[in-house]
Amino acid sequence: MFSQFALHERLLKAVDELKFVEPTPVQAAAIPLALQGRDLRVTAQTGSGKTAAFVLPMLNRLVDLKQKRVEIRALVLLPTRELAQQTLKEVERFAQFTFIKAGLITGGEDFKEQAAMLRKVPDVLIGTPGRLLEQLNAGNLHLEHVQVIVLDEADRMLDMGFSEDVERLCNECPNREQTMLFSATTGGAGLRDMIGKVLKEPEHLMLNSVSQLAEGTRQQIITADHNQHKEQIVQWLLQNETYEKAIIFTNTRVMADRIYGHLVAKDYKAFVLHGDKDQKDRKLAIERLKQGGAKILVATDVAARGLDVDGLDLVINFDMPRSGDEYVHRIGRTGRAGNEGLAVSLICHGDWNLMSSIERYLKQSFERRVIKEVKGTYTGPKKVKASGKAAGVKKKKTDKKGDKKVAAKRKPTAKPKPNAPLASADGLAPLKRRKPAPAAE
Known part of the structure; x- marks a missing residue:
């Protein structure tokens, strides 16, 4: 029960209103330590409830402060607009019975309107590193009074090249008392380097090893001959699988638009989401998917983070993701909160080695599936198979009594006769010997 945590009564009222009963494992592990003010480094599966694990302690720190709202007191950094918007909604839901106000700063929105919002000084500021730095450089953002920083999906921020931006924003908060870093994967050396720079004696919580990620999701591969064959497989899956909502991932915007066009031509209710779409179209695509106005979303990895949609139970990797961490985030869109999901990856000749490396990274073996109707x-x-015969060496023989094998001796190569014709470089015709040039007089 959430009442076991030392949370403010206004926050517990919101938790009760939202029908949160039993905390998830990441919430049970992280919330007590966060309430003590400890720095945290948490690895937990996508969809495990980690947003509430940092939002509730963060709000608890701010809820009883008596001073007027004259400074930003909490900063939440995230890699994508969609994840930032999702986090803003969670903060507002849990803060509904308090006077705490939150603001959002991301790319794709009007810069001047954001500057005006900052002049009202929200208690909690949520945003992406790039646009936050732009506002900071313009003199619109002041972070010297920030008490707590949250880095959510920190591994993804590093993948997107935000490492220096994140470090600078953290350095702009010299008086912070607590830093919490959350991610769905363990990341690499870059993440360890960031942890060393921004966290102070952190408590490490590993809620899921990589091999345990996405346990509620069946993971299959289907081999394909080429992209046109992949498109046929996608059509078959959408027609024959039982699903409420589906997402199809591609590695390029061009391919996402192509698949979307084919789906619309066949009267599917679909939307497309990638980096070339403006913020209004991106919001519309996600809202339509959440509300049921569309059943299918075609997207690049911009949608692999921060997309929390009920009933999303089918993920198709048209293109194999480029890393194991990205694969985890893609299939994490399905099988959330204990529900079952299906993730199907389509594998051509050029995808096999990448797929195998992801299997090794996850320490899992994907189910091989064949669909006879669209089999390639x-x-x-x-x-x-090893041939057993080496070039120019006869196979070793053994006598009936089991004596030691005796290798046949290789016949010596016959030397060409002095006047024999020489072979040409391509071995097709002999070359004529040239007569020696006459001696110089």
């Missing part, structure tokens, strides 16, 4: 010729790499 490619079934994976051919196994090459």
Whole structure:
């Protein structure tokens, strides 16, 4: 029960209103330590409830402060606009019975309107690093009174090249008392470097090892001959699988638009989401998917983070993601909050090694699936058998009594006769010997 936590009564009222009963494992592990003011480094599966794990302690720190709202007191950094918007909604839901106000700063929105919002000084500021730095450089953002910083999806921010931006924003908060870093994967050396720079004696919470991620999701691969064959498989899956909502991931915007066009031509209710879409279209696509106005979303990895949609139970990787961490975030869109999901990856000849490396990274073996109606010729790499005969060496023999094998001696290569014709470079015709040039007089 959430009442076991030392949370303010106004926050517990919101938790009760939102029908939160049992805390998830990440909430049970992180909230007590966060309430003590400890720095945290938390690795937890996507969809495990980690947003509430940092929002509730953060709001608890701010809820009883008596001073007027004259400075930003909490900063939440996230990699994408969609995730930032989702986090803003969560903060507003949990703060509904308090006087705490939150603001949002992301790209794709009017810069001057954001500057006007900052002049009202929200208690909690949520945003993406790039636009926050732009407002900071313009003199519109002041962070010297920030008490708590949250870095959510920190591994993704590093992948997107925000490492220096995140460090600078953290350095602009010299008086912070607590920093919490959350991610769905363990990341690499870059993440460890950031942890060393921005966290002070952090408590490490590993709620899921990589091999435990997405346990509620069936993971399958289907081999394909080429992209046109992949499109046929996608059509079959959408027609024959049982799903409420589906998302199809591609690696490029061009391919996302192509698949979307084919789906619309076949009267599917679909939307497309990628970096070329303006903020208004991106909001519309996600809202339509959430409200049921569309059943299918075609997207690049811009949608792999921060997309929390009820009933999203089918993920199709038209293109294999470029890393194991990205794969985890893609399939984390389904099988959320204990529900079951299905993730299908389409594998051509050029995808096999990448798929195998992701299997090794996850320490899992994906289910191989064949659909006879759209079966192709490619079934994976051919196994090459050892021939047992080396060039120019005869196989070793053994007598009936089991005596030691005796290797046959290689016959010496015959030397060409002095006057024999020489072979040409391509071995097709002999070359004529040139007569020696006459000696110089």
